[in-house]
Amino acid sequence: xxxxxxxxxxxxxxxxxxxxxxxxxxxxxxxxxxxxxxxxxxxxxxxxxxxxxxxxxxxxxxxxxxxxxxxxxxxxxxxxxxxxxxxxxxxxxxxxxxxxxxxxxxxxxxxxxxxxxxxxxxxxxxxxxxxxxxxxxxxxxxxxxxxxxxxxxxxxxxxxxxxxxxxxxxxxxxxxxxxxxxxxxxxxxxxxxxxxxxxxxxxxxxxxxxxxxxxxxxxxxxxxxxxxxxxxxxxxxxxxxxxxxxxxxxxxxxxxxxxxxxxxxxxxxxxxxxxxxxxxxxxxxxxxxxxxxxxxxxxxxxxxxxxxxxxxxxxxxxxxxxxxxxxxxxxxxxxxxxxxxxxxxxxxxxxxxxxxxxxxxxxxxxxxxxxxxxxxxxxxxxxxxxxxxxxxxxxxxxxxxxxxxxxxxxxxxxxxxxxxxxxxxxxxxxxxxxxxxxxxxxxxxxxxxxxxxxxxxxxxxxxxxxxxxxxxxxxxxxxxxxxxxxxxxxxxxxxxxxxxxxxxxxxxxxxxxxxxxxxxxxxxxxxxxxxxxxxxxxxxxxxxxxxxxxxxxxxxxxxxxxxxxxxxxxxxxxxxxxxxxxxxxxxxxxxxxxxxxxxxxxxxxxxxxxxxxxxxxxxxxxxxxxxxxxxxxxxxxxxxxxxxxxxxxxxxxxxxxxxxxxxxxxxxxxxxxxxxxxxxxxxxxxxxxxxxxxxxxxxxxxxxxxxxxxxxxxxxxxxxxxxxxxxxxxxxxxxxxx
DNA sequence: CAGAGACTCGAGGAG
DNA sequence: CGAGTCTCTG
Numbered sequence: 001x002x003x004x005x006x007x008x009x010x011x012x013x014x015x016x017x018x019x020x021x022x023x024x025x026x027x028x029x030x031x032x033x034x035x036x037x038x039x040x041x042x043x044x045x046x047x048x049x050x051x052x053x054x055x056x057x058x059x060x061x062x063x064x065x066x067x068x069x070x071x072x073x074x075x076x077x078x079x080x081x082x083x084x085x086x087x088x089x090x091x092x093x094x095x096x097x098x099x100x101x102x103x104x105x106x107x108x109x110x111x112x113x114x115x116x117x118x119x120x121x122x123x124x125x126x127x128x129x130x131x132x133x134x135x136x137x138x139x140x141x142x143x144x145x146x147x148x149x150x151x152x153x154x155x156x157x158x159x160x161x162x163x164x165x166x167x168x169x170x171x172x173x174x175x176x177x178x179x180x181x182x183x184x185x186x187x188x189x190x191x192x193x194x195x196x197x198x199x200x201x202x203x204x205x206x207x208x209x210x211x212x213x214x215x216x217x218x219x220x221x222x223x224x225x226x227x228x229x230x231x232x233x234x235x236x237x238x239x240x241x242x243x244x245x246x247x248x249x250x251x252x253x254x255x256x257x258x259x260x261x262x263x264x265x266x267x268x269x270x271x272x273x274x275x276x277x278x279x280x281x282x283x284x285x286x287x288x289x290x291x292x293x294x295x296x297x298x299x300x301x302x303x304x305x306x307x308x309x310x311x312x313x314x315x316x317x318x319x320x321x322x323x324x325x326x327x328x329x330x331x332x333x334x335x336x337x338x339x340x341x342x343x344x345x346x347x348x349x350x351x352x353x354x355x356x357x358x359x360x361x362x363x364x365x366x367x368x369x370x371x372x373x374x375x376x377x378x379x380x381x382x383x384x385x386x387x388x389x390x391x392x393x394x395x396x397x398x399x400x401x402x403x404x405x406x407x408x409x410x411x412x413x414x415x416x417x418x419x420x421x422x423x424x425x426x427x428x429x430x431x432x433x434x435x436x437x438x439x440x441x442x443x444x445x446x447x448x449x450x451x452x453x454x455x456x457x458x459x460x461x462x463x464x465x466x467x468x469x470x471x472x473x474x475x476x477x478x479x480x481x482x483x484x485x486x487x488x489x490x491x492x493x494x495x496x497x498x499x500x501x502x503x504x505x506x507x508x509x510x511x512x513x514x515x516x517x518x519x520x521x522x523x524x525x526x527x528x529x530x531x532x533x534x535x536x537x538x539x540x541x542x543x544x545x546x547x548x549x550x551x552x553x554x555x556x557x558x559x560x561x562x563x564x565x566x567x568x569x570x571x572x573x574x575x576x577x578x579x580x581x582x583x584x585x586x587x588x589x590x591x592x593x594x595x596x597x598x599x600x601x602x603x604x605x606x607x608x609x610x611x612x613x614x615x616x617x618x619x620x621x622x623x624x625x626x627x628x629x630x631x632x633x634x635x636x637x638x639x640x641x642x643x644x645x646x647x648x649x650x651x652x653x654x655x656x657x658x659x660x661x662x663x664x665x666x667x668x669x670x671x672x673x674x675x676x677x678x679x680x681x682x683x684x685x686x687x688x689x690x691x692x693x694x695x696x697x698x699x700x701x702x703x704x705x706x707x708x709x710x711x712x713x714x715x716x717x718x719x720x721x722x723x724x725x726x727x728x729x730x731x732x733x734x735x736x737x738x
Numbered sequence: 739c740a741g742a743g744a745c746t747c748g749a750g751g752a753g
Numbered sequence: 754c755g756a757g758t759c760t761c762t763g
Contacts, residue, residue, distance in 0.1 A: 060753090110753095253751080253752080256752065256753085357751085419740080422739095555751085556750095556752070557752085580751095581750090617754075619748070
């Protein structure tokens with residue numbers, strides 16, 4: 001098979017450039033997956049590279065699977081010998097072999113975000129820190145950023161001297177890490193970090209993989225963090241055949257440590273690196289591409305790129321304003337019905353994208369109302385559901401007896417009379433004697449000291465012992481069924497017989513069938529392997545484009561996908577770009593939002609809708625947000641206003657003028673929402689959030705929130721006697737009290 | 739020890 | 754608004 005045929009000049013060049021460092025700057029829709037698969041096929045077929053000498057890192061398991069299949073069709077066979085996987089799967093595979101060398105054992109558990117939070121709470125309790133001053137989420141974020149930068153707890157501690165808050169956080173980090181180790185568990189960041197550590201302290205291990213991987217390819221390189229960069233660099237440093245593919249304009253994971261410098265500095269980091277730009281887009285219409293270019297050009301510090309296409313002009317971009325989020329959702333649903341009827345479209349031609357998962361609910365409601373089949377990605381993942389986590393808790397405790405966290409989760413689920421008091425007593429003993437929980441309760445002598453609860457603990461230990469035997473002799477599916485039966489978990493749900501409990505039973509059945517599927521199809525099925533697969537699967541991995549349904553997902557999840565019709569909803573300041581990015585002191589926070597917008601726009605092949613609502617209910621409060629600045633960045637000739645009452649020459653003139661004021665006022669970020677809302681000054685307020693004000697009827701109160709609404713401000717004030725009130729500043733005549 | 743009901747408080751994206 | 758926590762009672 002000729003692997004070069006049908007590729008454009010640049011694509012060919014990228015396939016043929018097999019030696020040395022290569023950076024492929026691949027614009028959206030420029031056929032990079034095609035290039036990567038053909039490149040791998042070319043290596044195997046034309047350059048006689050053994051398949052198992054190739055490592056290809058993709059962003060999702062789904063992409064990995066697809067890549068393997070496509071290589072398969074190109075070269076016939078041998079593709080199962082190639083390492084195609086995500087960073088995390090590749091690292092876990094490496095760690096399962098050699099993690100003993102750095103003080104864990106191979107039965108380690110992978111903790112998800114919920115587990116991490118539980119562990120942090122334990123740390124806070126132990127250190128006597130208040131959760132108010134140290135919110136779990138932000139502590140976790142701080143620790144995660146350190147790990148992404150390969151900074152250990154010890155190093156962080158050193159760097160934090162003199163900074164009171166950082167010192168405290170470093171204590172938490174230290175204890176958190178100690179607990180992970182004693183539970184024989186890794187968090188997501190550790191998976192990469194510990195692999196780098198393994199390579200650093202055990203050069204023989206690194207040497208083995210360096211020799212093995214003669215050719216390395218990394219997709220979505222713009223989203224790699226420092227730890228991943230280090231990993232790739234070490235692996236490639238022997239043969240030097242490293243090909244990375246990425247697009248700096250699609251870097252949207254800065255918040256989880258992705259370092260955009262990795263791609264911007266590639267040529268500096270790897271001497272004699274060759275750079276190939278893929279700039280021809282095969283996906284979108286001219287109009288869509290022009291829109292994407294118009295938005296992204298407002299960012300600074302990009303690599304120069306000029307995306308172009310030979311595709312036709314296409315439909316104008318439709319901008320639709322609605323009164324509120326319900327009307328927005330209704331418009332989207334009606335429009336889908338209309339397009340299906342008039343243009344003979346299928347449901348799976350449509351994608352609805354949004355900035356935050358919370359926005360999906362209303363959209364779902366209206367899709368149901370219109371009887372439109374849909375598939376929702378993201379939100380609560382299957383494996384995060386309570387009933388699933390409970391079962392997994394059992395499996396983890398069976399697999400890894402050091403995992404106290406999982407054991408404590410299920411020790412009283414279903415209820416078996418081992419309550420908080422008993423757990424507390426055992427826990428005290430655990431902490432005092434530096435021993436694991438499971439080791440205490442399976443020691444009949446130690447257990448005797450716990451008085452009345454001793455019998456219950458003993459019978460629980462016996463139950464778990466039985467499961468461990470079962471794990472040795474049967475399949476994963478059989479183990480799960482045994483657990484469900486012997487613990488009475490399923491029976492309890494069946495007795496409940498509510499809508500909720502029945503759904504839980506359905507989920508459990510789905511878990512069983514996933515386990516059965518695993519038992520059948522895995523190369524060497526094992527409990528550890530199953531747990532690993534479960535931990536590393538992403539929601540997007542299960543997205544199947546064959547399924548004829550409209551798909552709903554966040555803009556982040558949509559990366560790498562394409563759809564004929566795309567709706568981007570919630571294009572409002574404070575929603576998209578997000579409130580957090582606007583108030584962030586980080587200069588480029590809004591730029592990342594803009595890249596996200598670029599990603600969203602370039603998902604569309606034929607028609608793009610941009611929707612925004614005048615008001616939107618957020619956490620029980622109605623908010624009035626201005627139209628997103630990103631919409632104002634579109635040239636007028638590309639757009640069509642939805643049901644615009646009057647059709648002026650430039651329908652967005654007003655927005656543009658206002659955004660101009662805004663930019664002069666404070667360009668890109670820095671400005672708080674309240675400040676941006678105040679841009680057209682008609683009324684001036686002599687108070688701000690937090691101030692005490694006086695109202696003629698309600699008396700004295702505290703200003704909680706000020707939102708710009710139409711030509712006035714909506715001020716939220718809490719009065720001691722009357723509670724929280726929303727007042728229009730123009731009418732209420734509030735006076736600041738000094 | 740378990741369960742029901744009151745209550746507080748939070749601004750995001752994900753492997 | 755809704756998830757998660759706290760408090761109270763049987």
